Amino acid sequence: MSSESLIVSIVILGFSVIIAAVALGSAIGDGIVASKAVEAIARQPEARPNIFTFMFLGVGILEVFPIIGLGLALYLFFVVVPVSQVTQTMLKSVIGH
DSSP: OOOOHHHHHHHHHHHHHHHHHHHHHHHHHHHHHHHHHHHHHHOOOOGHHHHHHHHHHHHHHHHHHHHHHHHHHHHIIIIIHHHHHHHHHHHHHHHHH
């Protein structure tokens, strides 16, 4: 195993962990916000418009984190360690060109 293949495998693993963590965290957060909104509406039905407004604001903020995580993961994948260039170099060394 060469150092390039080790670097590529670690970057791919890091990319996967980042995406999985932000997806899981966002899904749990969305569930909590929605369940608390339903509880609040059940307690005070007349406050439904205000509760919905704050629920959508909370969900909107929660949905920003996966987008930021995806951006950071893609930055890691393509800029910090340019995986496409490293894999092309690895293929050329294996093929012998």
